[in-house]
Amino acid sequence: MDKKQLSVAVVGHANTGKTSLIRTLLRDANFGEIADKAGTTRHVEGAEIRIDSNQSIIIYDTPGLEDSIHLLNTIDQLPQEEHQDGIDRLLAFINSAPLFPDLEQEIKVLKALLSNDIIFYVIDVREPILGKYRDELKILSYAAKPIIPVLNFIESDDADVKGWTTQLARLNLHAFVSFDSVVFKFSDELKIYQKMQTLLSQYEAQLDVLIAQRKQQWQERATAAQQLIAVLLVESAACRFKADNDEKSIELFSEKLQSTMRKLETKTLNQLLNLYQFQQQDIDQYELPIQQGKWELDLFSSDHLQEFSSKVSGDFVKGAGVGVAVDLVAAGMTLGAAAVAGGVMGVLWGVKQRYYDEIHAKVTGYRYLCADDTTLQVLWTRQLNLLSALQQRGHASFTKMSLVNTTSDEKPLPKRWNKWLSKARHHPQWLSLNNSDQPSFKGKKQQLIDEIVQSLNNEIIPKDE
């Protein structure tokens, strides 16, 4: 079966962000070359987006149409009676390419125009509306291919979106899309594909699959990112160190706490960057400001009591089970005493296992150091800011993301914030670095993570679709 390929030529004047647009669509910061000057792209470079084994889309980056005035003059000077059709004129011009060495780059663009299914004409809306752009569009019209004008850099302060859309309308180009390859919006990307569908009905199904794939990838990434943030919050809140009640020990363990917290955040940060295919160089200073708080066990919190009662009954059953076996071996002569004793032993063992550390610390005057609420709030806000920045960052962006100056009160906290922290702080074993002997309750940890992810999904992160 032949492979069904849809090809797109991305053309436009020099320095309008053609390569940037492609980088962002491909999530590939290494595609082509980007510089704030004309003539950066000199090859015609293609990238294949595979939809499945039989379908793909190829996007071609082309050099800028830098000398459209000269190009149009030259094409229009070809004998009209011989080349009435625009395509004929372009072909005739391409065939006489050796006569125009100064238009070598433009000839590459013309070849790309004729050999692809659709054309993205990229416009830098920060640029003044000049007559030469009309010349460019006139040349494009000779190719008789569907054109989608892509208004780039629309988020910029000096963007003249209205002026450009009016100008495009005068040239009969009403179906344009807005896109910013630096300040990225996923919904804008989808609009590009949807616009392609309207212009290329024969590729509608293929583009449908692509749109569905992109949506799925976007959703998967968002969920994975939320999971990473939730895990970070739970593990950071669970992180604690036992220190002697003297200054030296407290100082030592404070440093350990800070180092652990920073390690946890760095790990999450790297994972988030990987997830959205960015690199560490894309982010500026991110050292987390940490304050340590003193943690005390609240034996009578509702969560705690609930967990305690369930554990106690479990331990009782286990102990009693062993006791019953002993009773049976003793042929019932112990009259169930072993079962009762086993149950009691089970409970005592469970209590020791769960609370020995805390009670021992309380009796002997140790202190548990953990991150205080403000630190955790800053940590949380930083991750949300980072996620939001990553989701809105184009792969052609040069400016670094920064996490400095994040404050704890930047974002409203989720309703169950305090419950989450309390739950996590009661389970130091949820952070493997704590080396706790307590039962892991992995299921409970996952439950809490799921709850945080749910909350992130519902009340915290705005939808971009």
Add this chain to the structure above:
Amino acid sequence: MDQYQQRIVTEGIRVIENDSPADSFNADYSELSFDAALAKRTQLAELRYQVTPVFFHFKQLFRRFSVLVSLIFLMIGATSVSQFLVNNAGTQINFFWAILLFIVPNLLSLLIWLIFYFRKVNLNISWIANLSLSGVRGLDKLHHKLTSKHDYYTKLFQFYFDHRFISYMGKAQLSFISHLWWSCYLLGATCSLLVVLATHQVDFIWETTILSADVFAQLTSMLTLLPNLLGISVPHSADVTNAGISIVNTLEIAQANRISWANLLIFSLIVYGLLPRILLMFTFKQKIKYQQKKFKINYSLPYYIQLKSLLQPIVHHRFISDPDVSSILDKENSAVIDKFYNQHLTMPLDAYPLAIELNKSTLLAAQQHADQYYSINLTNILDSESQQYALSELTMSDKSDLVLYVDIRRAPDRGWLSLVNKLYYKDATKLYLVLLGTEPLQNNQKRLERLQDWLEAANKVHISSSRVTYIHPNNKSEG
């Protein structure tokens, strides 16, 4: 390596990579499905991480431990018959005690197993995991096994234990082990009982102090229900009272009694004890195999989402379809350009001013500047038509020099160069370049870079930096 093993190794690699996949196992994954690509990566990563030998080692250890405990239970079962069941003289078996010793604990443990098995929550046996880890470590140290020196030994053990005994296969695996051990215990007891009954002549008695004969009769009728249906010679519940009276019966009746009670005991042990356990054991063995076969990696984990981007990025492949050769020559020919422009340029008086691609506000600034020196209206070249017009005006002009006004913010391109080359309409024409801006250049890195682009472009069309200046509203010619 079968599919399950390959997947479990993939999970092991996830544990080693600490949920952040390493971007160091590069291969061509583009034509593969994600499953196949992951399998290929696992093979490559396995060469470095060596997870399989560690998992194989754990598997062997657990198997040996399980076999050892099975043997112990077999021995306990075998010895318990002679120890607890048969009296010192080897002549009597207390039937009630036999049932209590083998059937009742078995049923009780089955009940407990059922309760645990159908509980929805996961088992919390992390302390067993820690205990096992210490034990396994100790054993490995004792035998100087290299596997214990694996960098991720502990992490891999925790994952393996969790996977096999807690989360994914925990219930099936523990059920299998529990049924295996009970089967061994009951098998030992059954075999031992057969040997005792084959080599000893024993009488079956019911002994009690507090229970009535009715209890025995009811128990016997329950136990004999099934063997009766199968036509096996077993005692009637009414025989309970005659069970221990071989002394008073005739030899034939006593022997028949012994055989029927022996039948009942063996039948009860096999059918009510051993057989269900063996059946359950094989059921769970199959279930483990089924679960292994059905084991699927959770691709929604952040690790695998990251891996998906790494192995199968959106771009399938990249290629250059129309390469550029002239850029290499351009780079070779590029000369070193003076970084400075003429801050105090004296404008030529006999010159023709031209604006190139200026917007309204910049054109106004250019016009104001040109008005100070020239009486000609400034032409703004924006498109083909205005270019033709400007060129024809120029050829008719008698001015020897040309002053070009451009916006510093715009990047000079080949179109500009081509236009400027056309503007050399006379051999002796000198071109001047006035860059228009809105603010001083100092501390504006972006503008300074653009200035450099303009100086390079000017150099290409033979406008030396001494004939280039920069003006902005605050300072007409910046110093």
